[in-house]
Amino acid sequence: MRRYKAAITGIHGWVPEDILTNADFEKMVDTTDEWILSRTGIRERHILKGEGKGTSVIGTEAVKGLLLKTQTKPEDVDMLICATVTPDMMFPATANIISHNCGIKNAFSYDLNAACSGFLYALVTASKFIESDTHKKIIVVGADKMSSIVDYTDRQTCVLFGDGGGAVLLEPTTEEIGLIDSIMHTDGSGMIHLHMKAGGSAKPPSHATIDAKEHFVYQEGQPVFKFAVTNMADVAVAIMEKNQLTSKDIAWLVPHQANMRIIEATARRMGIQKEQVMINIERYGNTTCGTLPLCLWEWEPQLRKGDNIVLAAFGGGFTWGSIWLKWAYDPA
Ligand code: UT7
Numbered sequence: 024m025r026r027y028k029a030a031i032t033g034i035h036g037w038v039p040e041d042i043l044t045n046a047d048f049e050k051m052v053d054t055t056d057e058w059i060l061s062r063t064g065i066r067e068r069h070i071l072k073g074e075g076k077g078t079s080v081i082g083t084e085a086v087k088g089l090l091l092k093t094q095t096k097p098e099d100v101d102m103l104i105c106a107t108v109t110p111d112m113m114f115p116a117t118a119n120i121i122s123h124n125c126g127i128k129n130a131f132s133y134d135l136n137a138a139c140s141g142f143l144y145a146l147v148t149a150s151k152f153i154e155s156d157t158h159k160k161i162i163v164v165g166a167d168k169m170s171s172i173v174d175y176t177d178r179q180t181c182v183l184f185g186d187g188g189g190a191v192l193l194e195p196t197t198e199e200i201g202l203i204d205s206i207m208h209t210d211g212s213g214m215i216h217l218h219m220k221a222g223g224s225a226k227p228p229s230h231a232t233i234d235a236k237e238h239f240v241y242q243e244g245q246p247v248f249k250f251a252v253t254n255m256a257d258v259a260v261a262i263m264e265k266n267q268l269t270s271k272d273i274a275w276l277v278p279h280q281a282n283m284r285i286i287e288a289t290a291r292r293m294g295i296q297k298e299q300v301m302i303n304i305e306r307y308g309n310t311t312c313g314t315l316p317l318c319l320w321e322w323e324p325q326l327r328k329g330d331n332i333v334l335a336a337f338g339g340g341f342t343w344g345s346i347w348l349k350w351a352y353d354p355a
Contacts, residue, residue: 029150029161029193030201030351033093036189036320037084038069038307045182052178059182064283068185068308070170077111078188081166081313082121085190089162090125093192097126101158104149105134106141106165106312107188108339109172121164130162138217139279139338141165141312143207143346146191146334150202153195164190165312172219174239183281184240185308189316200329200349206262213250213341216243251337252285256292259335262345263293270294272331274350275322279336280304280314289335311338326350 044067045056059065071080082105090097105118118132137144142165152158166188175181193201218241221232232238255278263269276295278286283304290300301318310317315334319326326332330350337343 025156025197027154027156027195027197028199028201028203029153030196031191031319031348032194032351033089033095033192034189034316034320034323035085035088035092036187036317037081037088038187038317039071039081041070041072042067043070043185048182051175052181054178054182063183064286064304065182065308066305069187071168071186077117077171078107078109078166078168079111079117079120079124081168081186081188082117082164082190083124085164085166085188085316086121086125086162089190089192095160095192098129100127100130100160100162102130102149102152102161103127103132104145104161104163105132106137106145106163107134107167108136108138108141108311109168110134118164137338137342138340139281139309139311139314140336140340140342140344141338142315143205143334143336143344144342146202146346147205147207149193153193156195159195161193162190163193164188165316167311167313169309169311172238172240174236177239179244180240180242183309185310187307187310187317188313189320191316191319196351200351202346202348204262204266205344205346206258206265207344208254208258208342210341213339216246216250217241217339217341248282248285250341251281252288254341254343255279255285255335255337256289258343258345259289259293259333262333262347266347268331268347273333274299274330275326275332276300277315277318277332277334279338280307280318281309281337285337293333324354326354328353
């Protein structure tokens with residue numbers, strides 16, 4: 024029997040054009056450009072404006088661009104997974120809306136919620152369908168409209184997040200490239216530090232929940248920082264040790280973009296130079312499920328076939344993980 028690996032054979036990203044800068048936040052809350060930049064590394068973030076526009080707008084733009092770029096016919100796509108914490112609505116899945124918008128009619132599609140680790144979880148899930156030879160073309164979307172769940176009066180949280188995302192095409196290969204290994208973790212005890220209090224079945228929306236501002240991201244920054252900085256670095260080092268990879272073997276680290284200090288700590292622990300780390304937090308902030316595909320999309324012209332890439336993320340849940348993949352193609 025042939026053994027298949029799942030290779031990323033194309034990537035496309037999209038961010039809305041409107042921008043919120045640190046100077047804009049200085050007018051909205053008690054903060055400064057200096058505080059935001061030095062504590063987080065963020066200068067600006069993109070915001071999706073317009074009534075009725077949800078995360079599916081981001082996903083649709085990313086997938087349409089991906090289909091065009093990879094010359095993939097929508098009817099040939101077998102499956103589409105959308106990782107997001109800001110679905111257009113509770114149901115149907117945003118993945119279904121994206122599929123519909125893109126003319127993808129022969130796929131089964133669903134959403135996956137693992138907060139900031141969502142893209143990693145979805146990539147690992149999708150790769151299993153490819154490896155088992157049941158599906159040939161799978162699109163994985165990571166996208167979030169964080170501006171829809173951010174309280175713009177909460178200075179500790181509102182400056183962190185932005186909107187955007189990307190999509191990758193996964194296809195089978197018999198070469199030693201693609202997703203090689205992954206380590207994924209969940210610890211539900213972390214929920215108390217990072218969650219949205221209302222809007223789900225435990226606490227459905229009501230006048231009281233709206234008055235109490237319970238439909239926004241609730242984050243205790245410091246404890247989340249402590250868990251993130253330890254666990255993201257640990258899991259990135261763990262995938263190296265498990266596969267006997269040294270820092271010299273690794274071409275790129277693709278870290279979740281939540282805070283520059285977490286990114287730097289992870290790179291340091293891995294022994295990776297800053298030039299080998301994909302960092303775009305300065306321009307996008309934390310786009311939750313969107314950060315990793317946005318990085319890969321921006322760095323795509325610099326990636327070479329066979330490059331060893333480690334992706335790592337940490338987020339709400341808590342969820343965290345790392346993936347080792349070998350990039351599958353040279354720039355066009
Ligand atoms: O992606 C999901 C996972 N999320 C993360 O990984 C985020 C992890 N957490 C963080 O990135 C950081 O904890 C924050 C960026 C959220 C906060 O940075 P910090 O260095 O942990 O700051 P802090 O919470 O210790 O606050 C330091 C001070 C406080 O003032 P006092 O008590 O020392 O007087 C805050 O009130 O900074 C104050 N502060 C601000 N000052 C100006 C908090 N937010 C702001 C602000 N502007 N926007």
